[in-house]
Amino acid sequence: MHDSQPVTVVGIGADGWSGLAPASAEAIRAAGVVLGGERQLGLLPAEVRARRVAWPSPLLPALPGLLREHAGSGLCVLASGDPMWYGIGVRVIEALGTERVRVYPHPSAASLACARLGWAVQDVDCYSTLARSEFALLAGLAPGRRLLVLCADGRAPARIAALLDSHGYGESTLTALENLGAPTESSTRARARDWSGNTGSLVTLAIECSAGPAHSRAPGLPDSVYDSDGQLTKRHVRAITVSSLAPLPGELLWDVGAGAGSIAIEWARTHPSCRAIAIERDPERADRAERNAASLGVPGVDVVRGAAPEALAGLSTPDAVFIGGGLTAPGLLEGCFAALGAGGRLVANAVTMESEQLLLGWHAKHGGDLTKIEIARPAAVGGFSAWRPALPVTQLVVRKEEQ
Ligand SMILES: C[S@@+](CC[C@H](N)C(=O)[O-])C[C@H]1O[C@@H](n2cnc3c(N)ncnc32)[C@H](O)[C@@H]1O
The missing domain is CATH 3.40.1010.10 (Tetrapyrrole methylase, N-terminal domain)
Structure with missing residues (x-):
């Protein structure tokens, strides 16, 4: 041979x-x-x-x-x-x-599980706790959805049941299918909130989601889903920003000055194969971004602790870069643009005059699209209502091939 x-x-x-x-x-x-x-x-x-x-x-x-x-x-x-x-x-x-x-x-275990449960394989979202943290399945929760989780060990079903319960899906029905295909095959069914005990180590967990909080995969989640100290790109600006970043399956984002991590998180939520690196210089905010990413079902968001542009050295080549903080740091805008491959997108938001000036200067020299985003929300004024404007945001969007 x-x-x-x-x-x-x-x-x-x-x-x-x-x-x-x-x-x-x-x-x-x-x-x-x-x-x-x-x-x-x-x-x-x-x-x-x-x-x-x-x-x-x-x-x-x-x-x-x-x-x-x-x-x-x-x-x-x-x-x-x-x-x-x-x-x-x-x-x-x-x-x-x-x-x-x-x-x-x-x-596969998914085929066998669907055969036992009478589920259509194509309608089920599958996860593996061997491949990814179990927090990833939080992104798949929606009332009435069916999920299958390949479990790495017999303690995973109880952990997942507790996770579902703590995220408002305690009424979901869980079925642990053990030793699928073997003479010893068995199954156990209970509501997530009533689940107790461990299973054997060869187990696939089927989840039928109950009613529960619905977090859309479309960008622009309510601000209240994020734990933040106020350094958060607000809902409507965030929705426009992720749309400008234009994520495609498999792409990588750098979220520079990530704050609570919302841009990286909503980019990653658009498709399970989208990856994001969140760069944040404040260690407390970086920890918070990591927690937000886990609780919104994208534990794979990679949080890099450090100040840009130095902290960007050695990171994998991005398909898109968002600059939400640190715009005035010398060399940051140029460095982020240089890091992009052909077809890459750079999106930068400016609130202060100083950072807006930088974007206007860049635009005059290199082009790109400028947009002014002005959002107003109703607020009480005496016994009446008025529109209270948020600080306007200037957004620059540049595609690398335009240069
Ligand atoms: C307006 S906040 C961004 C909000 C974020 N997009 C969100 O939705 O949570 C700006 C953040 O940039 C961070 N920052 C500022 N300059 C930075 C730099 N040079 N490198 C890394 N982070 C920086 C700040 O600590 C702050 O958390």
């Missing part, structure tokens, strides 16, 4: 050898080495002659070395369920490339 032989990745379920499709069983039989977890290797019958190598814990750092060592020996990597759904198949392909890997899927 030589290196050009593909490495196979075979999904196997809790139903073991008897649950495998014939092609999957054949791929395992044909292997010289089978790499897998102890539990999965234990599911293989004696007729499998391959050398069995149990992977170490933690696996990911060891994986490239294991692949190098065994790839030339007819290697088969065992995965649980669908190898390409939160699975090891993704990592094997990252390491070796699609051409060198052949994947044999098995039904």
Whole structure:
């Protein structure tokens, strides 16, 4: 056997050898080495002659070395369920490339859970506490929605139940599906607020959301959802700002002078694949931004503590940059613009005359779009009502390709 032989990745379920499709069983039989977890290797019958190598814990750092060592020996990597759904198949392909890997899927835990519950797979939002913090599922909560959570351990269902309860979704129905596909398969159902105790470690949690607070994914959440010391881009300006930043799936934002983190948070909420780095020099505000991000379901917002432009050095290239604070710091505007790739957007908001002057100067030299945003809200004046204007905001929007 030589290196050009593909490495196979075979999904196997809790139903073991008897649950495998014939092609999957054949791929395992044909292997010289089978790499897998102890539990999965234990599911293989004696007729499998391959050398069995149990992977170490933690696996990911060891994986490239294991692949190098065994790839030339007819290697088969065992995965649980669908190898390409939160699975090891993704990592094997990252390491070796699609051409060198052949994947044999098995039904995923989501397919099995939906089969048991009678849910349409395409209508369910899926999460994994292995891949992301469980706070991420808070972004998916909405009355009547159905969520599935792959749990990393048997304590996760109780933690998630408490999280739902503390965010106003205590009436939601939870079903813990354990050992899906195995003879020992079982399920437990209760309301989130009544949930108690831990489950076994192989568990998928199904959530049917009750009525509860609805936080739209559209930008412009009420100011009251943010914990802040007043340094907050207010709702209407925030909605315009995120729209000007124009997030697309998979894109990265720098939110410079992040304050309570609202711009980074609402950018990240537009799509689960949107990423954001929030740069804030005040440590208390930075901590608050991190807490706001978690409680609004985007715990992946990366909060960088430090003053821009120095704190921007070494950060990944952004697709968009928002400057909400620090505009007058020397070199900040130029540095942020220079950091963008082609097609990148720079949006800067100015409230003070000094920072507005900077934006006007930039616009005169380099162009871009200028907008003045003036918002007024009703307020009591004596026994009457009047419009109370907020401080006007000057917004500059520049697209890199315009230069
Ligand atoms: C108006 S607030 C931004 C509000 C924010 N967009 C929000 O909605 O919460 C400006 C923030 O910029 C921060 N800031 C000012 N200059 C900075 C700099 N050079 N680097 C990093 N943060 C800065 C301030 O500490 C303040 O929290």
